[in-house]
Amino acid sequence: MTADMRRSPGPSPADPRVVGGLDYSIDHHVPGAWHLRLVRSDVAAGRVVDIDTTGVESDVTIITPADVAAYGTFGCQIADQRVLAAEPKFAGDPVVAVVAPTPEAAREAAASIQLDYDEAHGVFNEFEAATASAPLVHTSHASASGDAAYFAMRPLDGTNVCHRFRIRTPELRGYDEPELIRELPPLDDATMSDAFAGSDIVVEETFRTPAAAHVPMEPHATTAQWVDGRLEVITGTQTPFNLRQDLAALFGLDPADVRVVAPAMGGSFGAKTFMRTEAITAVAAAFTGKPVRCVLDRDEVFSEVTRHASTVWMRMGATREGRFVAKQMVAYVNTGAYADCGPGVAQKLGYAGVGPYRFDHVAVDSYCTYTNLPPAGAFRGYGAMQSAWASERLVDMLAGELHIDPVELRRMNLLRDGDAFCTGEIMHDTHFEELLDDAAKAVAWNDGRDGKGVAIILKGMQTPSRAEVAIHALPDGRFEVRSATADMGQGAPEALTRMAADVLGVPPEHIVVPPPDTDLAPYDTRTTSSRSTHMMSRALAAAADDLRANGTVGHGRIVNDGGLDPDTGTGVASSHWHQGAAAAHVDVDDETGIIDVRSLYATSYAGRVVHRAAAELQNEGSMIMSLGTALFEELTYVDGQLVNPNLSEYNIASALDGATIHHRLLETPGAEVHGLGETAVPPVPPALGNAVASLGYHPCRLPMTPERVLASRVHPRQEAP
Amino acid sequence: MKITLSVNDRSVDVDVAPSTMLVDVLRDELGITSARATCGVGLCGTCTVLLDGRPVSSCLLMAPLAIGKRITTVEGLPDDDAVVRCFSERHAFQCGFCIPGMVLTARDMIDTGRANTPEEIREGLGGNLCRCGCYVKIVDAIEEAAR
Numbered sequence: 001m002t003a004d005m006r007r008s009p010g011p012s013p014a015d016p017r018v019v020g021g022l023d024y025s026i027d028h029h030v031p032g033a034w035h036l037r038l039v040r041s042d043v044a045a046g047r048v049v050d051i052d053t054t055g056v057e058s059d060v061t062i063i064t065p066a067d068v069a070a071y072g073t074f075g076c077q078i079a080d081q082r083v084l085a086a087e088p089k090f091a092g093d094p095v096v097a098v099v100a101p102t103p104e105a106a107r108e109a110a111a112s113i114q115l116d117y118d119e120a121h122g123v124f125n126e127f128e129a130a131t132a133s134a135p136l137v138h139t140s141h142a143s144a145s146g147d148a149a150y151f152a153m154r155p156l157d158g159t160n161v162c163h164r165f166r167i168r169t170p171e172l173r174g175y176d177e178p179e180l181i182r183e184l185p186p187l188d189d190a191t192m193s194d195a196f197a198g199s200d201i202v203v204e205e206t207f208r209t210p211a212a213a214h215v216p217m218e219p220h221a222t223t224a225q226w227v228d229g230r231l232e233v234i235t236g237t238q239t240p241f242n243l244r245q246d247l248a249a250l251f252g253l254d255p256a257d258v259r260v261v262a263p264a265m266g267g268s269f270g271a272k273t274f275m276r277t278e279a280i281t282a283v284a285a286a287f288t289g290k291p292v293r294c295v296l297d298r299d300e301v302f303s304e305v306t307r308h309a310s311t312v313w314m315r316m317g318a319t320r321e322g323r324f325v326a327k328q329m330v331a332y333v334n335t336g337a338y339a340d341c342g343p344g345v346a347q348k349l350g351y352a353g354v355g356p357y358r359f360d361h362v363a364v365d366s367y368c369t370y371t372n373l374p375p376a377g378a379f380r381g382y383g384a385m386q387s388a389w390a391s392e393r394l395v396d397m398l399a400g401e402l403h404i405d406p407v408e409l410r411r412m413n414l415l416r417d418g419d420a421f422c423t424g425e426i427m428h429d430t431h432f433e434e435l436l437d438d439a440a441k442a443v444a445w446n447d448g449r450d451g452k453g454v455a456i457i458l459k460g461m462q463t464p465s466r467a468e469v470a471i472h473a474l475p476d477g478r479f480e481v482r483s484a485t486a487d488m489g490q491g492a493p494e495a496l497t498r499m500a501a502d503v504l505g506v507p508p509e510h511i512v513v514p515p516p517d518t519d520l521a522p523y524d525t526r527t528t529s530s531r532s533t534h535m536m537s538r539a540l541a542a543a544a545d546d547l548r549a550n551g552t553v554g555h556g557r558i559v560n561d562g563g564l565d566p567d568t569g570t571g572v573a574s575s576h577w578h579q580g581a582a583a584a585h586v587d588v589d590d591e592t593g594i595i596d597v598r599s600l601y602a603t604s605y606a607g608r609v610v611h612r613a614a615a616e617l618q619n620e621g622s623m624i625m626s627l628g629t630a631l632f633e634e635l636t637y638v639d640g641q642l643v644n645p646n647l648s649e650y651n652i653a654s655a656l657d658g659a660t661i662h663h664r665l666l667e668t669p670g671a672e673v674h675g676l677g678e679t680a681v682p683p684v685p686p687a688l689g690n691a692v693a694s695l696g697y698h699p700c701r702l703p704m705t706p707e708r709v710l711a712s713r714v715h716p717r718q719e720a721p
Numbered sequence: 722m723k724i725t726l727s728v729n730d731r732s733v734d735v736d737v738a739p740s741t742m743l744v745d746v747l748r749d750e751l752g753i754t755s756a757r758a759t760c761g762v763g764l765c766g767t768c769t770v771l772l773d774g775r776p777v778s779s780c781l782l783m784a785p786l787a788i789g790k791r792i793t794t795v796e797g798l799p800d801d802d803a804v805v806r807c808f809s810e811r812h813a814f815q816c817g818f819c820i821p822g823m824v825l826t827a828r829d830m831i832d833t834g835r836a837n838t839p840e841e842i843r844e845g846l847g848g849n850l851c852r853c854g855c856y857v858k859i860v861d862a863i864e865e866a867a868r
């Protein structure tokens with residue numbers, strides 16, 4: 001029945017994605033699979049004291065925390081998570097799994113199980129979690145050893161801080177400082193007074209961003225089975241090799257005995273990275289001896305992984321003429337109950353918050369703190385949005401104090417080729433000035449600036465990282481490109497096809513790109529941080545050379561070294577930089593606080609474009625998602641309980657919101673390929689915020705809901721002091 | 722209960738509980754995976770199908786209520802459908818999860834003369850969400866298909 005209801009490949013040039021011809025993870029069915037449902041904690045913190053399963057039918061397999069106690073902990077950067085939680089750490093933490101022959105039976109069984117708790121006090125805010133009196137979410141910190149833990153961890157024992165990342169430019173080193181800053185430092189703080197000594201004007205402010213949801217349209221869907229002692233997992237994931245490594249560690253297997261197949265995803269945006277439902281699904285398959293399928297409900301997707309909420313305090317000093325002197329930042333990043341890749345996010349947020357500017361002195365403390373909220377992980381932008389919101393709003397505040405045009409002030413201080421970033425690395429291939437001018441022009445900056453705002457950002461690419469690809473010459477004359485680059489809608493197969501055709505000098509029809517399968521594809525770090533097109537373009541060129549030399553199989557391997565010292569921030573943050581700017585023109589209704597976006601523009605450095613439509617879509621999609629971030633997206637928790645886990649109360653942008661969007665890809669023929677998956681994400685909220693601020697408001701907190709805008713009104717209208 | 726449905730101009734018999742939603746019948750009984758439940762509450766449009774030519778959310782429609790009506794999914798559109806062609810040519814998709822629902826909604830908008838301007842098209846798409854944010858190209862594709 002299945003096959004003949006499908007459209008047969010006819011003369012129509014219909015793309016399979018348009019006519020329902022593409023199978024996502026959720027569409028993959030393994031015959032005989034049983035169905036998994038999770039019974040989740042109602043409490044945000046505590047201990048489960050009783051699990052009442054008397055209502056469950058006898059053919060249902062029940063798995064409790066005690067049943068899986070022999071399995072160790074896992075986590076991509078900190079091994080802090082268990083397959084099931086006897087001591088739940090957020091409302092929604094899986095406590096019991098049930099596995100039944102049908103989805104209905106599994107649902108019924110899960111609903112009939114009663115949990116009793118010994119409830120404990122939780123902590124929910126990232127800043128409060130860092131205070132001395134906060135209850136500890138985890139009593140100890142254990143760094144992970146897998147490839148995703150690519151930098152030295154600085155957990156602060158006895159606190160909720162699981163990682164502390166610091167930048168201290170050379171003259172700010174060697175002071176005796178507390179490990180954890182729990183109160184925002186006064187300006188005469190001995191360490192920093194030197195840094196700001198050369199400043200005529202100093203501004204400071206605290207900025208906040210909430211937790212947010214990725215909302216991939218396709219939920220997480222995983223099928224696991226054991227075949228002759230090997231584990232096979234079919235799952236939508238951006239990180240097939242990290243997942244293979246973590247699953248192998250959990251089951252004590254050789255990684256070669258774990259196979260991860262990653263079909264196309266119906267969206268991810270970071271939601272399908274590292275270990276998600278795969279661990280419990282694989283355990284359930286081991287328990288039942290059957291293939292097991294797990295598909296999350298929409299409300300579960302909302303709490304599976306979120307974007308890090310943040311509190312970012314920032315201080316900036318400049319000379320009267322507008323030369324930037326010093327920046328200090330203390331950021332608290334809310335990673336929820338499990339660290340996931342929060343340490344990496346804290347690091348990236350830390351250096352991205354410095355912005356694309358020259359400073360004499362930079363001091364950053366970025367703390368990744370545990371709370372009793374759902375875990376936060378990778379989210380399009382990876383921390384750069386949170387700190388760009390602070391940094392770019394603060395630049396406009398400084399411009400106001402200095403009476404210097406905000407575009408002009410930025411231009412005076414932008415990083416140019418040959419300048420040193422705060423990490424010590426020397427900038428190259430910089431395009432900031434061009435991007436800034438382009439953004440300003442898009443909103444006719446010189447024709448009056450009321451209601452207008454600009455922002456400019458830099459964002460790192462995953463560094464260090466490694467990419468490998470293999471090209472197999474097929475007997476029929478075509479070439480198969482085997483890579484672990486996952487397809488989440490960004491057009492990975494198309495980009496690989498075009499790049500491979502290019503380096504091999506054959507038409508694209510001669511290229512075949514199967515979905516990632518760790519049994520076939522060589523290792524790849526992961527499809528994140530807009531790195532894949534860039535890394536793969538280089539790896540493919542190497543693979544083509546190897547193929548020419550060796551006949552039937554060509555291997556290409558690219559390694560980017562780098563990384564940052566966690567105590568000084570010295571090193572190589574990024575082997576190349578994502579650079580972007582945005583501009584906005586808005587009206588604000590001063591009765592209601594409603595922001596009317598008249599135009600929103602983003603301009604991103606693309607280098608060489610591989611696939612024009614896909615590149616444009618990345619830019620447009622980033623802007624639209626970030627428009628929601630700026631104006632309305634927020635996961636709302638009351639005492640750790642999520643109150644809007646559905647699309648009627650958690651709004652995402654619709655076609656109506658997309659009406660005012662324009663953008664540009666800044667291209668340099670023959671240049672390196674630059675990933676574009678996230679570049680337009682960070683500059684959009686501050687461009688909108690600065691536009692709103694130009695009308696006499698002082699927004700410091702996202703999203704800029706009408707109530708918050710009204711409450712931020714500066715009386716009288718913000719004027720030169 | 723045993724019911725007979727007309728799906729893409731074929732008559733099919735299925736045996737389902739009376740409260741089964743149409744989207745589940747299409748996916749689980751008939752293997753038509755282009756209808757997709759995302760929100761389950763009638764807000765996102767990924768489950769859109771045409772019922773006698775008009776778009777409905779199949780996540781909210783109990784299958785027996787579709788008896789005697791023509792159900793059309795994207796697989797049932799003619800091979801040379803202009804909406805399908807324009808979405809494909811203009812690359813109006815990223816992950817594609819929302820696209821079949823968009824195509825069917827657009828088909829109805831065009832058939833009923835409600836796709837005359839970009840503003841009208843955006844209004845008409847209010848119940849079809851695309852998290853990948855392909856709206857600019859989607860609106861362009863529909864505008865072209867309507868010509």
Ligand code: FES
Nearest residue numbers: 759761763766780
């Ligand atoms: S799933 Fe039916 S409208 Fe969203």
Ligand code: FES
Nearest residue numbers: 815817851852853
């Ligand atoms: S194309 Fe991915 S949700 Fe629309």
